[in-house]
Amino acid sequence: MAKMRYIDALTLALKEEIERDPNVFIVGEEVAQYNGTIEVTKGFLEKYGPLRLVDTPISEAGIIGLGIGAAMAGLRPVCEMMRMDFALPAYDQIAQHAAKIRYMFGGQFKVPMVVRGPSGVVNQLSAQHSQSLETLFCHCPGLKVVTPATPADAKGLLKAAIRDDNPVIVLEALKIHFLKPDQWDHIQPGLSEVPEDPEFVTPLGQAQVLREGKDVTLISYSTMSITCLRAANLLAQEGISAEVVDLRSLLPLDMATPLASIKKTHRAVVVQEQWGLYGCGAEISAQISERAFYDLDAPVQRVAGAFVPMPYSKALETLAYPNENDVVAAVKRALAAK
Amino acid sequence: MAKMRYIDALTLALKEEIERDPNVFIVGEEVAQYNGTIEVTKGFLEKYGPLRLVDTPISEAGIIGLGIGAAMAGLRPVCEMMRMDFALPAYDQIAQHAAKIRYMFGGQFKVPMVVRGPSGVVNQLSAQHSQSLETLFCHCPGLKVVTPATPADAKGLLKAAIRDDNPVIVLEALKIHFLKPDQWDHIQPGLSEVPEDPEFVTPLGQAQVLREGKDVTLISYSTMSITCLRAANLLAQEGISAEVVDLRSLLPLDMATPLASIKKTHRAVVVQEQWGLYGCGAEISAQISERAFYDLDAPVQRVAGAFVPMPYSKALETLAYPNENDVVAAVKRALAAK
């Protein structure tokens, strides 16, 4: 085990996979000469050369198309979106092509590619650069979608995504890229620890219990799983024991883990960073109510961002997505019911 | 009242609005000289001229961009997508621009535009041309989304959309475009009737009870509302009284109407044509369970399409989206519970 930041775990995953498999290459804007906009691929160009670190024009549809074709021909492209918001001009390539090729050609091709990049709200990037777009990718058979919330999963899920034979979207939680190991461990001891084994991967489609508890189950993913841990710390001070389930993968979605937890706690709070309406939290809340109908002692509580484009001003931005106090309040509502 | 087909109601709405308001114009592929691919705009070019019926290259992002700019400058563009699937290459223009302009510029601009076109599965168009993409538009503050299920609403919602000061997505149910009035009235008497009043509009954000009942509430939209009516007919033969709520608008979403119904029936079945996972039905199911927790006598049942790209072969296509028997089966599950 090594203690590291989330961003370093991403770098490590990419490094290990590019060294392991000669078919892996990275393509995107500023990934090579510039070392990556936030330097996830720092030093890679020098080390691995221009065939494996490919700088591109600002042409997202071209980048994804390059990835799809290369994947069909047997390579393992990792397409970086400078921010995941910029995948939208390439959404047709992702949703109509990468996702559907295997099925519509009756299984003749595989599309083992990764589309990855920083996601979510940080520091006043405003409406067009703050989104957490998982729902758009999850509502699309043929894709897989992962949302690592910890340094270990940043490494493990990214590696598993690269090794997977399908198009996998990796939404990297920018908000927590630069937390230092001691900040992680302060939230929960051991949270900054990342297995050094280059064969370590986090299997796709397996949720994890990040913290055990008995009074209520908090279900979330990405940055908000960490917000839930923070909320659980606050709740513990009040004697409320919250179990925190981090979904890790949204597609495939492991509902067995949260449902097992709810069987124990009888109360569920679903937390997501962005718009609740028609968001991923809706599916999770719906499945809980549909499948754990007789286990629930209270209505599922959903906590989500305001249904507005992200405002710029810090004063408003702070109000636009949930924090640990919002989660605590939802837990109290869940506990008050019935 | 006039009896007419769904497609004729669309044509009528466009005709009335283009004649009412000189700022309304229609832009899209083959809308003018070709009379529209399915002839929604037949004869319009001759009547209204080339400034108001604008044929375009196959450039969806350009079409939507043209619409946004024109709308900001005070016109009321109606952008036709030959099929709504083709909105995906323009998804960035819709979701990052049309939807966000008002907010991110602090309310300085309005974007009164419509994006409309045929949607949903019909007759073996296979993976890339059969989708019902409402979720992608609904999970996007700043847009409005409507899904007319009847000839009257085809007229009324399209007209309301054109008159609205926001970008409105109109998903037209291709599957039911060509049903004849007597086919409509056979499903339910009066269903083919469309008010002739040119001031008739269906307000956005108001669900309707298409059929009253007391044992169970079926909640749906678009083609599937008609499938629910068919299911209700079958159920009636077995002595089961189903209330059918047609949501009409998905954004804004009127949950008061279905919740009022559920207060009466205590059982709910949510039906949607396409992929259930992370689809619009999830939001509806989640809200029902969250908000009618104490009213429900059984878990909400969701009926939705298989989570696969649409297969071509009729033998498979038929299995890929719900029919009235699937709805009946779900109702039975709902009634059996508890």
Next chain:
Amino acid sequence: MAKGTAEAPATEAGDAEISANTVTEKPFDREKYRRFYEQMVHIREFEELCAVAFKKGTHGIGGYLHLYSGEEAIACGIIGALDRSKGDCFIGHYRDHGYALAAGSDPNEVMAEICGKATGCSKGKGGSMHICDAARGFYGGYGIVGGNVPIALGLGWALKYKKLDGVCVCFFGDGSMNQGGFHETLNMAQLYRVPVLFVLENNGYAMGTSIERSHANPNLASRVESYAMKYDTIDGQNIVTVHERATEIVEEMRRNPAPFFLECKTYRYHGHGAADEAKQTVYRSREEIEQAKQRDPLVIAERLLLEQGAINDEEIERIRKEALAAAEASLKFSDESPNPSPDELLKDVYA
């Protein structure tokens, strides 16, 4: 070979071009061109039978059916210039039956796919628009206009990455050129010197929209100067012209990897899709269609082969008959094939 201009579409090109003088110095390969001729006749009969079967409505063909009749020389001449052993491959749009047949795919499987049968090349899941043949390097037909073009970039990239000598051919229509992805792709292809041969099937129309009504610069091939890409325009109706030029270009691409843009002037005989047959006169005259048929690629090939003594009238008759019989056999194969079984619904979503 002259660069084409919008003023000289295939329909109006002088008959002079048809005769053997388009044949360059190379000795005329009778066997090869006879084979191409047979292929073209087969494609024609195959597709005309599809049109009939579509109308009949009882063979399982639904949705869209885009026929290639009139454009056969392009697929045959170009795919015939490829060498699978070198890694050559190709990708197309939805007007794709001809590509597969030109590549030697099993016509029964192609027909069965068009009819949505379990024995189809895509197991009946794709249909007419989504024919493919991985073994023959056919990376499929795509339904979104321009959607295949960015993917071709990746196929070409893989050839470069693997240091193979192969080239990737990307077929698309004039309408595709106005999609944003086309633009992004061509720039990147040239920037990276990726060996993609972009083949524009310029049949004058995208559905009902003529070139002049959709391209501000109707001289389509010259549009790729925007990417500093090499290009040429040829008569797509003449199999010899097409094949020889494609062969030259492919050889050059193997020597000096870089993309190339080849515009083939051609004409589509049917409506955009089989269902649009009746709407044709909204955008073009019956006379125009008849005139275009004067330069039918099959007839041109026939004349050339006759001139060269590579075929006689009797053989021509026999080839037609055999092609029709083969097409009918394919339809029979399809008719006798089972539908996909219900459990196929959920398969092939993920690898």
Next chain:
Amino acid sequence: MAKGTAEAPATEAGDAEISANTVTEKPFDREKYRRFYEQMVHIREFEELCAVAFKKGTHGIGGYLHLYSGEEAIACGIIGALDRSKGDCFIGHYRDHGYALAAGSDPNEVMAEICGKATGCSKGKGGSMHICDAARGFYGGYGIVGGNVPIALGLGWALKYKKLDGVCVCFFGDGSMNQGGFHETLNMAQLYRVPVLFVLENNGYAMGTSIERSHANPNLASRVESYAMKYDTIDGQNIVTVHERATEIVEEMRRNPAPFFLECKTYRYHGHGAADEAKQTVYRSREEIEQAKQRDPLVIAERLLLEQGAINDEEIERIRKEALAAAEASLKFSDESPNPSPDELLKDVYA
């Protein structure tokens, strides 16, 4: 005016071009150019103060901050050629402070927006990238590269539809040209003869990527031959060149409505965004930056005005001081402005 080539970017253009001989026969309008000079100086001081405020971190500026320093002559010269009474309007990308200031927007509101205050032009909801001014025909700055370009098509379309004489100016960077939407838009604009003046601010780089590394054809203006669009390349550092050429083009566009593509060669002094300042040497040398600064638009304007006797050293000094004072006053205004109130969060989503 010669068409530019990639071989002669603004940085290397000879000093000869700077002097008054770029001024055409027209009499030199001292008042106007002095006003432009004052504007440019104001923009410079305003933005340099933003850079300081960003670093300080206490004024409410977060996110990205893209500075226009070095490129001021373009916004001032071109927006200065517009006539709002005719319906003229403009739209830009995220490097947008200069557009608003050149159009005469209230600098306090611009600064307050950059700082996220309630008094900002976008109520603090947009920030640096999303400045706008509906009253002055500024349809906003956009953050998605190339995203504003299709919208300009619609703004131009509305002018045509309403039969106004106006033109719409669309500002964007060299990086935008490789976005698909750019391609679709330019074709449509030319096809419909929509009065959009596309202004390419060619500063040589898109973030860290040079023209040569991202455009297969580095002669950017010529790329629009693909749309049969008229174009020209000018020295974007010389306010007289920019303004006179823009005026000519706009007049011509009013007479014969059609789009025009104007490439302005320029240079960005700062990092791509204020946060990227340190990474500049990864893609360009300090020497290159210094050399480019030799052709500073403010200095060029100063020299011209001095040559023409339209200004003296004392006035120059005073203009600078006043500009700095104005910028400081704007920052003070912003500092004293309230944050948006919490209830603003849910407002302005829908009209």
